[in-house]
Amino acid sequence: MDSELNDQSVAETTMARSAYIHVPFCRHRCGYCNFTLIAGRPDLHAKYIEALGQELSLLQTPRPVETLFIGGGTPTELSPEQLQRLLKLVGQWFPLAEEGEFSLEANPADVDANLVDLLCAEGVNRVSLGGQSFDRSKLQWLERDHNEICLQNSFELLRKKIDAVSMDLIFGTPGETVPMWEKDVEQLLHLKPHHISTYGLTIERGSSFFGRLQRGEFELPSEEVQREMYLLARHKLQSQGYEHYEVSNFALPGFHCRHNETYWLGGPYYAAGPGAARYIDGRREVNHRSTITYLKKIAAGESVVAESEQIQGSARAREVLVFALRRLSGITPAWFKSTTGFDLMTLGGTQLERFVQLGLLAWHDDYLRLTEEGLLVSDSIWPELL
Ligand code: SF4
CATH class of the missing domain: 3.80.30.20 (tm_1862 like domain)
Structure with a gap:
């Protein structure tokens, strides 16, 4: 692709x-x-x-x-x-x-x-x-x-x-x-x-x-x-x-x-206030975490944004994969494709297959989901998919 x-x-x-x-x-x-x-x-x-x-x-x-x-x-x-x-x-x-x-x-x-x-x-x-x-x-x-x-x-x-x-x-x-x-x-x-x-x-x-x-x-x-x-x-x-x-x-x-x-589900959202993170038009922004800095910046007419990053392509698709797999209903390849533009197995197939073999993920019809064993160790799965 x-x-x-x-x-x-x-x-x-x-x-x-x-x-x-x-x-x-x-x-x-x-x-x-x-x-x-x-x-x-x-x-x-x-x-x-x-x-x-x-x-x-x-x-x-x-x-x-x-x-x-x-x-x-x-x-x-x-x-x-x-x-x-x-x-x-x-x-x-x-x-x-x-x-x-x-x-x-x-x-x-x-x-x-x-x-x-x-x-x-x-x-x-x-x-x-x-x-x-x-x-x-x-x-x-x-x-x-x-x-x-x-x-x-x-x-x-x-x-x-x-x-x-x-x-x-x-x-x-x-x-x-x-x-x-x-x-x-x-x-x-x-x-x-x-x-x-x-x-x-x-x-x-x-x-x-x-x-x-x-x-x-x-x-x-x-x-x-x-x-x-x-x-x-x-x-x-x-x-x-x-x-x-x-x-x-x-x-x-x-x-x-x-x-x-x-x-x-990887959707966009607004956010405001100290430390708030928003995701709009493919860009993630995080406001200053210190309330005092936030107040000072606003008073000075300066931006309160501390971090700003455009997240696109496979990096964004992998994030969506990790977030969406947290939901126990799981994801379908068709949903993943329409949401990210990526083919699920092309993007993460090797790791996903390995987790399936380890019994941490499983296919139910067209849905890939966490198993009960996977739920117990989900925090160690996500970094490997990112
Ligand atoms: S300080 Fe206590 S009440 Fe406040 S956000 Fe943290 S856990 Fe919640």
């Missing part, structure tokens, strides 16, 4: 229909967190909203979207008045389609009836609750500022008025056993959220726990125990009607996160 044709095929020709807004604030940085945020600086909230407005004004005209995602950090760390201002601003620049999905991440400790009413009034129809656990000592170790009672109450308040509530749950904290994790999953199932994201705890460089782990102050459960926890969650959630639709995500039928599907 000639490379000019490849580049032309891979370049995005469709308009972005999704937008992400990053709210970089939390009261406190949890010990395991290395996300883009600034902790304990409510004095910057108003300046941030103003700066965000200036960044969005570069769009010049409103861009209608089908999915909006306000993430963080903790968007609900803003005062109700500030949050309302932000939601109105975002709605102005990214008017949402009638059946659109409008997600917002919330901290359980911030949720009360007034907040839920505000979210409804501004059109938020999906809330992702950072629950993490129902075990008080696990939540304390994670340095979260809520307990299990607060989590249940916030969930109940949201469920009364918000169309879809998602819950995050972490497994694999120090000293956590499989029966302890099973109790967490059972309490989660008792609430029956529409959507569940579950992650094994990782301690990344940049988090305050990283040094403690290096110094041997605590140990994470073995890989074997973590795999057992993952499979336990998978089997329990599936037996209760949840579809395991992406490596870390489960949903009741009809409640997949449409915004994240855009990422996994």
